[in-house]
Amino acid sequence: MAPSARPIRIAGCSGSTSDRRHAMRVFAKNHPQDPIDVIIGDWMSEANMTARAVAKVDGAGEAYEPTFLEALEPALPDLARYGIKVAVNAGASDARGLCEVVRKMVHAKGLKLSVAWVEGDEVLDAVRAAQKSGEVAFENVCTGEVLRDWGFEPVYAQAYLGGLGIAAALARGADIVVCGRVSDASPVIGAAVWWHGWKSGDLDQLANAFVAGHLIECSNYVCGGNFSGFKALEGRGWDDIGYPIAEIGADGQIIITMQKGGGGEVSVDTCTSQLLYEIQGPWYFNSDVTAILDELWFEQLSTNRVALHGVKSGPPPPTTKVGLTARGGFQAEVHWFMVGLDIDAKARMVESQIRKELAPYSSRFTKLTFTQNGTSPPNPTNQNAATVDFRIFAQAPTAADLAPTRFFRHCIDPIMEGYPGATPHLDYRQGFPKVVHEYFVTLLPQKAVQHCVHLEGGERIEIPPPEVTRVWPRRQPSAPVTALPADLASFGPTERGPLGWVVHARSGDKGSDCNVGFWVRRADEWDWLRTVLSVEKMKELLAEEYEGKEIDRFELPNARAVHFLLRDHLDRGVSCSSSLDFLGKNCAEFLRARHVDIPVKFLARGKI
Structure with a gap:
């Protein structure tokens, strides 16, 4: 049972694997002056989904995100002291493995914290079975391409789980819940469902929690990070942008605020900025609910306190998003510097020379591009400002296709016949082949997902798919022009x-x-x-x-x-x-x- 009927206060401490690691410790330490109930964090992206997936398949290093441990370890004593819960997706492709590491860390400190993990996001077998039976065509949601025509062999597949597994773990006494590929907002949904005792049919409340989760899952973004109005934050601590808090009431009322003492701001504009990030249209889908955004708006209540209004709800779709990983080959790149006058002509010259050098090998490349990045201003006052980057980028099926003798050497050989001032970048490492992972985004029926929770004592809780779903149109509503044009x-x-x-x-x-x-x-x-x-x-x-x-x-x-x-x-x-x-x-x-x-x-x- 939740401690009270008051709004739950959920803090967002991480938005990526490379986010600063101090926020969880600060939130936990400052609890007496700035109380919170749950800390959530997002450590997943499409970049590390593929990298961690291949690491797991190959047994090469951790398949979870180790930076989470750097954030968690110094916070553990205060988490235990104040009873603060934690729910994160840092398990990446090995939630069980991360759970075991966290349990050892907790026990080594002599703390009484129960650690659970969520299973069910690994769905490659389900994808293969559905593909073999012909039950699902697996169309790419971005390109429309069908999986059988992709040209790559999937080695891993992860489904985006909802938040009800997290809610079940918290309800059964878990203090820390470790997940793999749950949706970015699912930890917030799960925490709010646990706290308020919502049911799967409480769609209005779930939709509001879903949008709140979207607003705080990218940590600093809703507090002024990545904000086009950033110049106004220079005198408001932009050297140390703070981290957000969502206050979620029993009726789904949402207020977005931030930690005391943090730089930046929470305003209508910063909330609008984060809202518009990553949505695909007026319908925003999660495994638990669909949030309908077309009437949404924000209200500035006071300094760093913004209320969310106008979110509507609908049943979740019968499917969930799935990301498939495949080995995609290799890539390499080389950069040249061009300065001052005649940049376009210099670029044409070196491109023609390098293309001729690469001609015996480039038929094996799957991509070869030459791009001119930046411009030289008129009458430049310093040389760096007048410098333009020229990039040669290649991809190929095998490392041998991009061996230094087939790519890098031929990209720098024209130095003596080059344009005036011809200078290649001295970081030659970029010119050596590195692994590329292909990624295919599709949908899988939720009934094919085996979503479950593993508690500290060994108990396993199954999370059924939603009973009520809606098949939404394949394409979101779109209007090429406004219906209410002005003169x-x-x-x-x-x-x-x-x-x-x-x-x-x-x-x-x-x-x-x-x-x-x-x-x-x-x-x-x-x-x-x-x-x-x-x-x-x-x-x-x-x-x-x-x-x-x-x-x-x-x-x-x-x-x-x-x-x-x-x-x-x-x-x-x-x-x-x-x-x-x-x-x-x-x-x-x-x-x-x-x-x-x-x-x-x-x-x-x-x-x-």
């Missing part, structure tokens, strides 16, 4: 300049899809934004980045936001992408830099 002339005189002068934006990756959300600060700016930002305008803004692929668009009018899903924009996803923006996070910043006609009266209010 752009009515906004008065305009000035040509970057969209980001008056518009916030945020982007991110899901597989090979890239989502980009834009929002404005004031009501009259909203009518202008939704009129200007059509699908056709997005194609124009993308310019040379647009490759003819589909773009979905929907509006969140209460949040004054327009969201776009750029389908298959990211070259296969983070684990095997050839793009510098392999996480899709800089797409928004590129688009904010593109020029549009902006009403002068908006600029008079001050630029972002």
Whole structure:
């Protein structure tokens, strides 16, 4: 049973494997002055899903995330002292193994903390059985490609589990719950279900907890990290951005706040920024519930306290997302520096020379790209500012195809015949082949998932799939233009300049899809934004980045936001992408830099 009927306070201490490790310790130590009930953390991404999967298959090193242990170990005494629960997905591809390590750590400190682990995310056998029977075609949710046509042999598959296993573990006395691939928001859902005693049919409450989980699972992001309004945070401790707390009431009411003393802020804008990150449309799916976002909005209650409103709910889909990992071959790259004048001609010269050198071997490459990164400004005042990076990137099926004698050597051999100032990067390690993992995103019926919890005493609890589900349309609702266009002339005189002068934006990756959300600060700016930002305008803004692929668009009018899903924009996803923006996070910043006609009266209010 939960300690009381008051709102549960859930703290987010990690958003990635490389997040700073101090937050869990600080939350636990400061409990008397800033009490929390549960600490959650996200250690999973599509990058380490593939890397840890192959590590497990090959028996090569830990298949869980060891950085979690660095965060947990110094916090353990205070977690035990104050009765703070922990739920994380740091098990990656070996939740059981991580659980065993944590139990030994707890026992070595003489603490009485019960550690449970959640099983069921490993589903390669289920995928193979369903594929063999023909029950499921396994279509890639990003590209539409069918698994049998993928061209790679899966070695591992992980399903995204919901939060009810975590709730069951906490209800049976677990203090620390270790999971593998649960969805990013599932620890928050599980903690709230446990605390308030919700049932699987309490969809409104679950949907609100789901969105709260999305808001805090990326740690600092909702407190000002990765925020297009970051310049305003310079005097608010941007050298040490704080970590978030979600307060969730019994009726599902959500307030987002942050730890006392942390830098940054929790505001309507930082919450909007995090909301728009990684969503795919107005329907947001989880194994436990579907959150419907089109009427969502935020309210600033006071400093660093923001209320969430307008979330609607629907049953979860009968399927859950699955990520399949395959061995994808190898890649290598070489960089040259170009300075000052005639950058385009210099790039053409060295590319032609390197292509000729590589000609005997490049037929074996599956990808070979030459990209010019950056520009040299007119009349530069220092040499570094005038320096442009030129990148040669290759992928191939085997390491032998990219051996130094077949790739790296031929990329640097033209140095004596090169452009004026020809200088290669001296980190030659990048030119040697490294492993690439291919990743395929699809759906698996939830009934095929064997979701269960293992408690400290050996008890096993099975978590059944949801009884009530809904088959949602395959494509999210999309409107290429707004239904309520404004007369752009009515906004008065305009000035040509970057969209980001008056518009916030945020982007991110899901597989090979890239989502980009834009929002404005004031009501009259909203009518202008939704009129200007059509699908056709997005194609124009993308310019040379647009490759003819589909773009979905929907509006969140209460949040004054327009969201776009750029389908298959990211070259296969983070684990095997050839793009510098392999996480899709800089797409928004590129688009904010593109020029549009902006009403002068908006600029008079001050630029972002």
